[in-house]
Amino acid sequence: GHTRARRSTDTRERARGASERVRSSVSRARTATRGDATRETRGEKESSKSDGPTDRSRNRDAREREGRTGDRKIASTLTDMVLLTAEQQKAFDATLRKRTQLEAARAKGSDRRGDALEQKWTDGHGVQHSRASGRGKKGDETMRVLSVIDESPVFALDSGDPNYDSTEEPFGLRAAAGDAKSDVVVEYKNKAETIINEYFNSADIDEAWISVEKLDAPVYEHFFVKRLVTLAMDRGHREKEAAATLLSALYPSALSGAQIQRGFLRLVEAADDLSIDVPDAAETLGMFIARAIIDDILPPSFPDNVACLVTCEGKQSQEALLLAHGHLFGPGHIDRVLRAWGDFDKSPLDAAKLQIKSMLEEYVVTNDVSETRRCLHDLHMPFFHHEFVKQALNIALEAPRDCNTVAVILGLFKVLGDSAELSASQLQKGFIRTNGAIEDLSLDIPDAKSKFDHIKQICVQHDVVKFD
Numbered sequence: 001g002h003t004r005a006r007r008s009t010d011t012r013e014r015a016r017g018a019s020e021r022v023r024s025s026v027s028r029a030r031t032a033t034r035g036d037a038t039r040e041t042r043g044e045k046e047s048s049k050s051d052g053p054t055d056r057s058r059n060r061d062a063r064e065r066e067g068r069t070g071d072r073k074i075a076s077t078l079t080d081m082v083l084l085t086a087e088q089q090k091a092f093d094a095t096l097r098k099r100t101q102l103e104a105a106r107a108k109g110s111d112r113r114g115d116a117l118e119q120k121w122t123d124g125h126g127v128q129h130s131r132a133s134g135r136g137k138k139g140d141e142t143m144r145v146l147s148v149i150d151e152s153p154v155f156a157l158d159s160g161d162p163n164y165d166s167t168e169e170p171f172g173l174r175a176a177a178g179d180a181k182s183d184v185v186v187e188y189k190n191k192a193e194t195i196i197n198e199y200f201n202s203a204d205i206d207e208a209w210i211s212v213e214k215l216d217a218p219v220y221e222h223f224f225v226k227r228l229v230t231l232a233m234d235r236g237h238r239e240k241e242a243a244a245t246l247l248s249a250l251y252p253s254a255l256s257g258a259q260i261q262r263g264f265l266r267l268v269e270a271a272d273d274l275s276i277d278v279p280d281a282a283e284t285l286g287m288f289i290a291r292a293i294i295d296d297i298l299p300p301s302f303p304d305n306v307a308c309l310v311t312c313e314g315k316q317s318q319e320a321l322l323l324a325h326g327h328l329f330g331p332g333h334i335d336r337v338l339r340a341w342g343d344f345d346k347s348p349l350d351a352a353k354l355q356i357k358s359m360l361e362e363y364v365v366t367n368d369v370s371e372t373r374r375c376l377h378d379l380h381m382p383f384f385h386h387e388f389v390k391q392a393l394n395i396a397l398e399a400p401r402d403c404n405t406v407a408v409i410l411g412l413f414k415v416l417g418d419s420a421e422l423s424a425s426q427l428q429k430g431f432i433r434t435n436g437a438i439e440d441l442s443l444d445i446p447d448a449k450s451k452f453d454h455i456k457q458i459c460v461q462h463d464v465v466k467f468d
Contacts, residue, residue, distance in 0.1 A: 188217055192224045196231055200239050205249050205348055209383050212254040221255050225263025226270075233284045234277065237341040244288065244341070245349045248295040252429045253383045257436065260297050264289060268306055271316035282316045286323030290337045293328060296390075296433060300328070300440060352381055356388050360395055367408055369415055376421065385422055389413070389430020397434075397441060397451050406455060414464050427465045431456070 192215070199208040212224065225247065232243035251260060267274075267285055274281040292298040299305075303321045306312050312321070327337050338350065359375040362368075376388060392409050399405035416422035434441075434452065441448040459465040 184217075185220065185223070188215065188220045189223055189227065191215060192227050193231070196224075196228050199246060200231075200235070200242060203242055205246060206380075206383075208246055209250060209254055212250055218256065218259065221259035222263035222266060225255065225260050226266045229263075229267055229285070229288055230274065233274065233281060233288075240284070240288075241341040244291045244295070247292060247297055248349050249381075249384060251295075251297040252386065252432065253425070257297065260292070261299075261302065264292065264298060264302065265306060265309075265312075268317050268320060269311045269314075271320050272314040275316045282319040283323055285320040287327060287337065287340050289320065289324035290327035291340070293324075294334055294337050296437060299436065349384065352379055352384055353387060353391075355379060356391050360388075360392055363412065364395060364405060364408060369412060372412065373416065373421060376416070382423070382426070385426035386429035386433060389422070389427055390433045393430065393434045393452075393455070394441070396455060397445055397448050401451075406451075406458075410455070410458055410462070410464055413459070414462065417464060424466065428467070431465060431467070 195208060195211045195215075198211075199205075215224075228243050228246065232239045247255070247260065251257065267288075271282055271285055274285070278284065289298065289303060293300055293302065303325045307318065307321045312318070327333060330336075355375065356379070359372055363372045376385070392412065396406045396409045413422065413427065417424065417427060438449055438452055445451070456465075456467065460467065
């Protein structure tokens with residue numbers, strides 16, 4: 001028992017002796033370092049009295065290097081003499097790396113940023129902190145200084161990576177939510193619907209024509225066509241007839257042929273959806289297509305061309321096209337289509353067509369330009385003068401080559417064009433409409449194309465019409 005007590009006492013004394021030796025070694029190392037630093041400082045003070053700015057800068061750099069050397073000596077001594085755990089060693093190494101980074105920043109003249117970095121990103125335990133947004137404080141215009149603990153940092157750019165940081169994603173600013181193009185389309189559709197509703201209430205074709213011209217958006221005209229027919233489909237015969245009349249009036253002055261075709265194509269594509277709210281959508285749409293073909297605003301081949309498209313394979317779409325095709329054949333099909341929603345004689349445009357036909361037939365016989373001018377003026381439809389040109393050209397094409405009908409018609413164009421009673425745009429549109437129907441005219445007039453080309457040559461020679 002006495003032997004075990006003595007051994008325990010000896011062990012404790014040896015442990016205390018080892019501990020005292022460690023503390024003594026550490027103390028001597030620190031004393032030596034402070035002594036070297038003190039001597040160096042005294043030497044610098046003595047030399048600074050005679051040295052210039054360059055020498056003082058050199059001394060400051062030497063002092064910083066000496067300080068780092070002293071820290072390394074202490075760290076080396078502690079590492080050699082005291083056994084650290086893995087976690088302690090990791091924290092210790094991280095502290096040394098951060099110290100090196102801060103000193104490098106200060107050496108470049110970034111002392112303020114380095115101090116802010118040390119205060120902001122460390123809490124004395126080697127823990128890293130940063131703002132979620134990665135931005136500095138308000139009013140801080142300095143560049144952001146990054147402190148990376150890892151030796152080989154990896155910046156994750158893939159959103160699926162666990163290290164991904166969404167705050168690093170680039171971003172852009174825009175004045176308002178939504179796409180600019182979609183906003184323009186929505187605005188156009190809203191204006192178009194307002195014009196259509198006002199037209200249904202007033203039946204004023206002139207006002208509607210002016211309003212559509214003011215929209216001045218040729219690439220969006222198909223939206224107007226689709227909306228006009230869609231709104232009319234869910235209303236009575238009066239609105240349906242008014243819609244068909246307006247389309248004929250707006251073509252080609254305010255609505256181009258290509259945009260009208262595109263609008264009807266969108267209607268055919270949407271036939272299945274339209275039938276949900278309008279049970280007879282296919283039947284009504286088929287009649288609208290047939291009416292547009294008879295009014296020469298759609299080509300006769302439209303139903304066949306559209307039927308083979310993938311987007312028009314729906315049941316209601318195919319039914320509408322078949323009905324339109326059926327309306328265009330059989331005895332009296334023209335009158336049947338024109339009277340589908342009421343007496344066509346009550347339609348302003350159809351009445352105007354009859355008046356134009358009558359005045360031209362009278363002019364060919366009498367050659368009375370004054371009377372024809374008066375009748376044309378009494379129509380009060382300057383936007384519909386292309387119909388006057390089209391019917392006059394049809395008369396010229398049907399006339400025999402050995403008569404003077406062509407000269408009489410072109411002379412009328414010249415007189416009315418020079419006086420601006422027949423605008424250049426209406427003349428051009430009348431020729432464009434005739435050119436588009438030349439294949440159908442050739443069925444009844446075999447030499448229609450050659451006659452039409454000859455008429456255009458005469459117009460160019462005598463400056464009657466300018467062609468692009």
